[in-house]
Amino acid sequence: MKRLIRYAAMGASLGVLGLVLAGSLAGCGERRGSKDTAAAKATGRIGETEVVVVEEVVSCDGKNKIMIAKDVRGQARADARMDQWKRNNPDRHWVEEEKTAHNFKPPADNSDVLEGGQREGNVYGDFTETDLLIWARETEKMVAEGSRIFHSGDRLGSTVGVSCDMCHPHAANTHPETYPKFQTQLGRVVLLRDMINWCIENPVRGKKLEADSAEMRALEAYIMAQRKGTVMNYGKQ
Numbered sequence: 734m735k736r737l738i739r740y741a742a743m744g745a746s747l748g749v750l751g752l753v754l755a756g757s758l759a760g761c762g763e764r765r766g767s768k769d770t771a772a773a774k775a776t777g778r779i780g781e782t783e784v785v786v787v788e789e790v791v792s793c794d795g796k797n798k799i800m801i802a803k804d805v806r807g808q809a810r811a812d813a814r815m816d817q818w819k820r821n822n823p824d825r826h827w828v829e830e831e832k833t834a835h836n837f838k839p840p841a842d843n844s845d846v847l848e849g850g851q852r853e854g855n856v857y858g859d860f861t862e863t864d865l866l867i868w869a870r871e872t873e874k875m876v877a878e879g880s881r882i883f884h885s886g887d888r889l890g891s892t893v894g895v896s897c898d899m900c901h902p903h904a905a906n907t908h909p910e911t912y913p914k915f916q917t918q919l920g921r922v923v924l925l926r927d928m929i930n931w932c933i934e935n936p937v938r939g940k941k942l943e944a945d946s947a948e949m950r951a952l953e954a955y956i957m958a959q960r961k962g963t964v965m966n967y968g969k970q
């Protein structure tokens with residue numbers, strides 16, 4: 734924390750042009766703004782301290798922003814991001830617990846992204862092992878949230894105390910890799926989310942989820958994560 738503020742203050746006192754917040758919405762884990770989007774100035778706050786924001790990384794729940802001053806580079810940047818990420822995620826023990834309880838598969842190994850080193854000018858020059866760790870943890874967090882819902886009649890809004898795992902342990906027989914496909918009981922081509930909703934309304938006896946709700950997105954994430962390594966084969970009955 735202290736380190737970050739010092740760098741940030743240094744950036745400000747040097748009159749470094751802050752930028753960012755230039756328009757487009759970033760997805761989680763993506764960076765908003767870069768050295769190239771100069772024009773707009775923006776400032777942010779870390780605690781009491783005003784900083785010049787040069788990069789924002791939005792976490793997957795959309796709540797937390799990681800702000801780092803422009804002239805923080807290399808390992809210092811990696812450390813600053815990790816510091817902030819940890820502070821933004823004080824509750825991450827439940828992810829480990831969920832992982833242990835339901836034994837879900839780890840996300841892909843992205844270490845090839847770092848090949849060729851982290852030097853300036855490299856396409857991936859800004860990425861470090863810390864980035865890879867953040868990507869993996871944020872991804873696991875979404876999957877873990879899906880796992881919690883999948884295993885909870887309450888979270889699913891079941892009126893008969895039924896959760897998905899009772900019929901689909903570890904998401905067995907959910908076949909996400911076969912979508913889109915023609916589903917006979919619905920009489921049309923559907924996506925995974927439509928069958929999730931079919932099961933919520935029928936065996937689970939709950940209320941359909943909005944297709945874009947946080948719960949539906951997490952359920953999809955969990956189900957797909959469980960089928961890691963399975964070949965995609967849409968249309969398969």
Ligand code: HEC
Nearest residue numbers: 889895896897899900901906907908928929932933936937
């Ligand atoms: C009481 C048992 C039961 C429960 C509980 C249940 N399902 Fe199902 N599920 C089924 C059956 C049976 C099918 C097969 C339906 C068919 O294809 O005719 C199915 C099919 C599916 C499919 C499509 C599989 C495929 O091969 O395409 C998905 C996805 C799915 N369920 C997800 C869920 C989710 C998510 C939950 C929790 C919200 C859930 N199910 C709860 C019994 C259940």
